[in-house]
Amino acid sequence: MATLTTHPDCVPLVSYRFGKGATNIDKYLELDGYKSARKAMELGPDAIIAEMKTSNLRGRGGAGFPTGMKWSFVPKQSAKPKYVLVNGDESEPGTCKDRLIFEHDPHAVIEGVIIAALAIQAKMGFIYLRGEYRYLIEIMEKAVADAYARGFLGKKIFGSDFDLDVVVQTGAGAYEVGEESALMESLEGKRGIPRIRPPFPAVVGLYGGPTIINNAETIATVPHIFRIGAAEYAKLGTERNGGTRLFCLSGHLVRPGVYELPMGYNLKKMIYEVGGGIPNGKKLKAVVPGGSSTPVLTADEIDIGMDFDQVGKAGSMLGSGGVVVLDETVCMVEFALRTMKFYQHESCGWCIPCREGTDWLKKSLTRLHAGGGVDKDIDNIRYLAENMLGRTFCPLGDAAAMPTIAFVKKFRKEFEDHLEGRGCPKHRAAEPEPALV
Amino acid sequence: MASPAQPGTIFSPALAARFDRLVTLYPVRRSALVPMLLYAQDEIGYVSDAVVAEVAARIGITELDVRNVVSYYSLLKTRPAGKYHVQVCTNISCMLRGGNEILDHCKKKLGIPNKGVTPDGVFSLEEVECIGACSWAPAAQVNYAFHENLTPESMDQVLSDYRAKAPNGEGK
Numbered sequence: 001m002a003t004l005t006t007h008p009d010c011v012p013l014v015s016y017r018f019g020k021g022a023t024n025i026d027k028y029l030e031l032d033g034y035k036s037a038r039k040a041m042e043l044g045p046d047a048i049i050a051e052m053k054t055s056n057l058r059g060r061g062g063a064g065f066p067t068g069m070k071w072s073f074v075p076k077q078s079a080k081p082k083y084v085l086v087n088g089d090e091s092e093p094g095t096c097k098d099r100l101i102f103e104h105d106p107h108a109v110i111e112g113v114i115i116a117a118l119a120i121q122a123k124m125g126f127i128y129l130r131g132e133y134r135y136l137i138e139i140m141e142k143a144v145a146d147a148y149a150r151g152f153l154g155k156k157i158f159g160s161d162f163d164l165d166v167v168v169q170t171g172a173g174a175y176e177v178g179e180e181s182a183l184m185e186s187l188e189g190k191r192g193i194p195r196i197r198p199p200f201p202a203v204v205g206l207y208g209g210p211t212i213i214n215n216a217e218t219i220a221t222v223p224h225i226f227r228i229g230a231a232e233y234a235k236l237g238t239e240r241n242g243g244t245r246l247f248c249l250s251g252h253l254v255r256p257g258v259y260e261l262p263m264g265y266n267l268k269k270m271i272y273e274v275g276g277g278i279p280n281g282k283k284l285k286a287v288v289p290g291g292s293s294t295p296v297l298t299a300d301e302i303d304i305g306m307d308f309d310q311v312g313k314a315g316s317m318l319g320s321g322g323v324v325v326l327d328e329t330v331c332m333v334e335f336a337l338r339t340m341k342f343y344q345h346e347s348c349g350w351c352i353p354c355r356e357g358t359d360w361l362k363k364s365l366t367r368l369h370a371g372g373g374v375d376k377d378i379d380n381i382r383y384l385a386e387n388m389l390g391r392t393f394c395p396l397g398d399a400a401a402m403p404t405i406a407f408v409k410k411f412r413k414e415f416e417d418h419l420e421g422r423g424c425p426k427h428r429a430a431e432p433e434p435a436l437v
Numbered sequence: 438m439a440s441p442a443q444p445g446t447i448f449s450p451a452l453a454a455r456f457d458r459l460v461t462l463y464p465v466r467r468s469a470l471v472p473m474l475l476y477a478q479d480e481i482g483y484v485s486d487a488v489v490a491e492v493a494a495r496i497g498i499t500e501l502d503v504r505n506v507v508s509y510y511s512l513l514k515t516r517p518a519g520k521y522h523v524q525v526c527t528n529i530s531c532m533l534r535g536g537n538e539i540l541d542h543c544k545k546k547l548g549i550p551n552k553g554v555t556p557d558g559v560f561s562l563e564e565v566e567c568i569g570a571c572s573w574a575p576a577a578q579v580n581y582a583f584h585e586n587l588t589p590e591s592m593d594q595v596l597s598d599y600r601a602k603a604p605n606g607e608g609k
């Protein structure tokens with residue numbers, strides 16, 4: 001059981017039904033459930049999209065793309081069927097929020113799919129969860145079956161002329177499959193290899209049909225926008241960054257946890273007040289503000305509002321909402337190495353700059369961390385990372401390169417301290433291992 | 438398209454029925470491939486040659502198509518793991534809160550390296566990437582069950598609880 005953590009500054013909007021037994025469809029209905037879908041049905045596609053634009057909701061999967069605008073790109077007329085695809089692959093290190101939504105409020109995801117489907121006139125939706133989330137797949141499947149039984153899904157939903165089928169899909173372990181085009185490949189029963197864009201999924205997506213792909217939190221937020229009103233929702237956040245979001249606080253904090261806070265909430269307050277500060281009297285060293293792909297911020301760069309624009313201005317990204325806090329004891333080379341090990345492991349191997357780049361970066365960082373590095377290694381690491389940027393089908397290459405560049409740039413002294421035999425005492429040498437694959 | 442006839446299926450009736458339904462849900466049968474492989478692995482223990490053959494036949498694609506997909510996904514295994522597959526996260530949030538120490542502790546307790554299987558087949562161990570429990574780090578999954586906020590002591594308890602659950606004669 002994963003649970004939400006609260007603080008007086010929290011605003012329970014997406015988490016409004018958490019811990020209230022809303023996996024039960026009757027409870028969900030009691031708590032204003034499926035009212036938003038009925039409202040949306042009366043509004044019709046154009047008005048739904050207009051509301052979504054007013055809400056200033058931006059995608060919670062990482063890139064922060066305005067959701068209303070994304071939906072508006074779907075052509076009205078299409079020879080091929082249209083689809084709604086919910087991204088619940090949740091694999092960005094530092095991120096553990098979609099899990100809470102599936103666990104506590106699965107019908108909000110379904111209701112969000114209904115509204116999205118009404119907006120683009122799709123007849124089918126998919127909810128894709130990472131394979132590790134088996135217990136959540138069961139919760140989601142039960143919720144979908146209950147929604148069918150009540151006539152909220154299937155033929156003529158809510159007694160209208162609109163048909164909508166929803167399928168819950170499981171993945172089987174792959175970070176890359178969270179990338180939208182690889183996600184579609186996986187759902188088509190293939191290796192999760194990205195597709196070149198354009199065309200964008202809104203035009204040519206799943207099975208070649210126009211598709212909107214949204215993060216699970218984005219979709220679960222939609223019914224709440226219609227519940228409280230788009231303008232009210234927008235007001236909770238900052239300019240162009242509507243509403244609230246589930247922030248996942250992890251690492252060296254007294255009170256790590258997932259908290260729902262308004263967009264634009266100050267990062268310093270988030271760490272010291274919401275998260276309770278750094279344990280054991282240690283000092284803060286750095287913060288990774290939005291999942292492992294986002295460039296690190298130093299301790300004196302954290303007096304910023306946590307919305308897409310302000311974090312962007314500070315040279316990083318709000319990303320997936322995973323705020324990872326590092327105290328003064330952390331070896332930044334070790335942290336950079338662990339981050340790179342992840343990307344090297346997860347690169348799908350399709351694009352050479354990413355496949356080779358992550359492998360060489362891992363090798364260089366390993367050598368440096370172990371004390372075998374030479375002066376030139378530090379510049380080479382940065383040069384290699386900079387040359388991966390923008391040279392791949394999907395942004396996994398960028399996701400590996402961007403944090404690496406920031407680690408080297410902001411903590412260069414620590415990298416230098418590892419040179420020429422002065423390896424880190426914490427270095428864990430690789431050991432031979434049997435192949436269990 | 439009707440499901441191809443299945444003389445001598447290796448799957449239980451429940452799993453076979455699940456597959457029969459699964460393939461009808463999507464615009465193309467092949468979309469059922471990844472879930473089918475995972476559900477089959479859950480029942481059989483790993484993606485054996487027989488699983489590959491039967492899944493290929495049920496979907497109507499080649500065994501090579503199936504193997505190409507199997508090799509991509511990290512949860513799919515082509516060799517038997519232990520009855521309880523212990524997956525310890527050492528990614529960033531877990532690393533900061535002792536994930537490596539939990540992994541080392543498991544290696545010592547179980548007497549196996551990363552990706553090893555105990556001789557009695559009860560446990561296997563794997564270092565894994567983020568499992569979505571970062572705020573409750575360090576974390577591990579045993580099969581699909583999450584174990585969070587771990588300490589070496591609580592990890593011991595987790596392991597001994599599973600050992601006690603193993604059928605008689607195993608894991609002693």
Ligand SMILES: Cc1cc2nc3c(=O)[nH]c(=O)nc-3n(C[C@H](O)[C@H](O)[C@H](O)COP(=O)(O)O)c2cc1C
Pocket residue numbers: 058059060061062063064065087088089090091092175176177178179180181213214215216218219394395396399
């Ligand atoms: C390597 C990689 C992994 C990603 N993983 C996820 C993921 O697990 N969940 C997610 O919602 N988005 C993930 N994304 C972002 C998606 O590509 C996509 O932008 C997002 O699902 C769109 O939804 P949104 O507009 O609601 O944010 C990932 C992107 C990349 C490049």
Ligand code: FES
Pocket residue numbers: 093094095526527528529530531532566567568569570571574576
């Ligand atoms: S980093 Fe270990 S669960 Fe996310």
